Amino acid sequence: MKVCLLSGGTGTPKLIQGLKKIMPEEDISVIVNTGEDTWVGDLYLSPDVDTVLYTFSDLINEETWYGVKNDTFITHETLKKYESKDFKEFLKIGDRDRALKMHKTHYIKKGYPLSKIIEMESRMLSIKGKIYPMTDDNVETKILIEERDGDDKNRILLKFHDFWIKRRGRVERVLDIFYENSNYARGTDGALNAIENSDLIIIGPSNPITSIGPILSIRDIKRALSNKIIFAVSPIVGDGAISGPAGMLMEAKGYPVNIYGVYKYYGDLINTLIIDKRDNIEDKIKNIKCNIVATNIIMDNLNSKINLAREIIKHYNS
Numbered sequence: 001m002k003v004c005l006l007s008g009g010t011g012t013p014k015l016i017q018g019l020k021k022i023m024p025e026e027d028i029s030v031i032v033n034t035g036e037d038t039w040v041g042d043l044y045l046s047p048d049v050d051t052v053l054y055t056f057s058d059l060i061n062e063e064t065w066y067g068v069k070n071d072t073f074i075t076h077e078t079l080k081k082y083e084s085k086d087f088k089e090f091l092k093i094g095d096r097d098r099a100l101k102m103h104k105t106h107y108i109k110k111g112y113p114l115s116k117i118i119e120m121e122s123r124m125l126s127i128k129g130k131i132y133p134m135t136d137d138n139v140e141t142k143i144l145i146e147e148r149d150g151d152d153k154n155r156i157l158l159k160f161h162d163f164w165i166k167r168r169g170r171v172e173r174v175l176d177i178f179y180e181n182s183n184y185a186r187g188t189d190g191a192l193n194a195i196e197n198s199d200l201i202i203i204g205p206s207n208p209i210t211s212i213g214p215i216l217s218i219r220d221i222k223r224a225l226s227n228k229i230i231f232a233v234s235p236i237v238g239d240g241a242i243s244g245p246a247g248m249l250m251e252a253k254g255y256p257v258n259i260y261g262v263y264k265y266y267g268d269l270i271n272t273l274i275i276d277k278r279d280n281i282e283d284k285i286k287n288i289k290c291n292i293v294a295t296n297i298i299m300d301n302l303n304s305k306i307n308l309a310r311e312i313i314k315h316y317n318s
């Protein structure tokens with residue numbers, strides 16, 4: 001059996017760790033969000049892609065869900081000493097993590113498509129799973145916020161990185177979220193083939209608005225997904241996200257922050273919604289028209305990741 005996941009950089013990678021333990025890694029494909037890709041100083045960052053690369057190669061720092069575990073920061077600390085008005089070290093990036101980012105930057109500057117670079121890096125990291133960026137085009141997630149300045153209200157369009165890393169999500173009001181250029185973007189061949197050749201598509205428990213939304217905004221990916229068997233795992237338990245800004249962004253888009261909101265967001269696309277067993281709340285469930293599987297979806301250790309992976313495959317086979 002072959003599965004294909006749609007992924008961001010925290011919730012779904014936890015599920016990938018579980019799947020990796022119960023099925024051959026080569027049967028797992030992952031289509032990764034690149035809407036948060038950005039340049040920081042001289043480095044090209046593809047945060048979700050790097051997290052998925054580190055997840056498959058067992059290098060991921062599970063405290064933060066970015067970067068390499070037990071990394072050192074000698075380059076970062078040294079660069080800090082050389083800072084001046086024109087030369088800034090913007091982000092705390094570990095030495096080993098920086099090496100991967102330098103590799104990506106080198107080939108991006110040479111004009112290689114991201115999908116090709118990921119293929120090289122997967123080989124170098126001995127990864128057997130298949131990792132595809134959603135697109136090789138430049139689709140950028142932008143957050144429109146409103147801020148008061150005296151009696152005036154200013155609207156500012158932020159890159160995701162500026163919203164979440166620079167401002168730490170502390171903004172007065174989010175008005176909307178856009179996926180810039182997605183109308184013109186094409187899905188990568190790898191991503192489209194992976195969808196076609198997989199038995200089961202899993203929309204992992206990633207942020208619907210900033211991780212899954214950008215992937216679904218690409219028309220040929222959305223088209224490829226129609227008529228496939230698709231399960232979605234809720235990233236929301238109770239009335240909040242387990243981590244990150246999903247709640248605030250779902251609200252801004254007009255979706256309730258609960259399992260019904262997740263269902264409404266994915267709508268007809270999904271056959272099955274996997275929710276937390278503690279979230280079995282009648283009034284929300286009665287409005288959900290797809291299959292529901294209620295189980296433990298909080299993946300706080302390897303056992304819970306494996307159990308959730310098993311539950312998903314068991315439900316598919318039943």
Ligand code: GDP
Pocket residue numbers: 007008009010011012013014048065205206207208210211233234235236240241242243244246297298299300
């Ligand atoms: P990002 O790229 O770092 O924003 O990461 P993702 O979009 O992949 O993941 C963020 C989402 O994962 C958040 O909405 C969390 O609620 C969800 N999440 C994190 N850990 C878990 C977990 O253990 N179980 C579930 N169901 N969701 C989780």
